[in-house]
Amino acid sequence: MTTRSAMISRYRWWEVVLIYCGxxxxxxxxxxxxxEGFLVSLKPLSLLFSTPYSFWPENGSLDAYRTMWTSVPGFGWYIFNSFLISFSVTAVVLVLVVPAAYAFARFEFRGAGITLAAFLAVNMFSGAVLIIPLFRLMRSMGVLNTYLAMIVPGVAFLIPSAIWLLRTYMLRIPRELHEAAYMDGAGYLYTLRRVVLPIAMPGITVVAITTFIGAYAQQFIYALTFNSRTEYMPLPVGLFAYFGKQEVIWNELMAASFVGIAPAMVLIFFMQRYLVAGLTAGAVKS
Structure with a gap:
């Protein structure tokens, strides 16, 4: 509290007002x-297009949240698929990114700069641009209409940004710790496991959260292209498949959307202190 007050006291009163207004x-x-989406989920369908439009829901209720479970067949299974894909992508990314970021942060080898630049170049391409080559690749691998068809592209597109983020954090770990471990006879893997990982855990937590959010958000295009089976559909495609074939029931659609993202929001809410701690810890060099 004292630190926050000291930071605010550096500004004049009108500057503080402008900051908070911004x-x-x-x-x-x-x-x-x-x-607006939450208020739409509370409104009766007959009032959604009424004139004049009322922002606050009149006669609002939670009926849409009750009826959506029967209106969207397999709604709970869609949520399970979304979390299964997101957690799988996050786990694979962490297993691959942690040693890669450690290598880029602590070792000098030929082609390291070009490889890191190539990682950035990958992020310049939209997934829609590569959807046809990815479809041919998934078909040649024989993984269409499986979870792997959505996990593999997610891992490929999220690894570059995760390596850059975690590498930046590991660069701020004092090099003396590595040298001391080497002097004691520790190998590279032992140093990574016993020295680097405990210190880098806040940064790894940040990477895990951002990767999970990215995997949860990018499921639609991959699932729509690489999967046609209902049992493998994540939530975005499940809602699209139902509401795209008939009249759009907007209040139930908004209710289903909020229920679908609620578990992710709860997870991020409880993990936010680790996210902030990781970002601030990586911002200041020890």
Whole structure:
């Protein structure tokens, strides 16, 4: 509290007002779609297109949250698939990224700079641009209509940004710790497991959370292209498959969307202190 007060006291009163007004305007643009979507889920369908439009729901209720479970067949299974794919992508990315980021942060080898630049170049391409080559690759591998068809592309597109993020954090770990471990006869893998991983855990937590969010958000295009079986559908494609074939019941669609993202929001809410700790710890060199 003292630190926050000291930081604010450096500004004049009108500067503080402008800062908070800017934050309020930014948050209003960010949160407005979520607020409107939640209010739409509370409105009866007959009032959604009424004139004049009422922002606040009149006669609002939770009926849409009850009826969506029967309106969307397999809704719970879609949520399970989304989390299974996201957790699988996150686990594979962490297993591959941790040693890779350690190698890029602590060793000098030929082609390291070009490889890191190539990782950035991968992020410049949209998944839609590569969807046809990816489809041919998935078909040649024989993994179409399986979970792997959605996990493999997710891992491939999330690894580059994860390596850059974790490498930046590992660069801030004092080199003296590595040298001391080497002087004691520790090998590279032992140093990574016993010395680096405990210190880098905040950074790994940040990578895990951002990877999970990315995997949860990018499921639609891969699942729509590489999968046609209902039992493997994640939530975005499951909702699209149902609401795209008949009249769009907007209040139930919004209710299903909020229920679908609620577990991810709860997870991020409880992990946010680790996320902030990891970002701030990686921002200051020890």
């Amino acid at each position: 934050i309020a305007v930014f948050l209003s643009f960010v949160l407005a779609p979520f607020v």
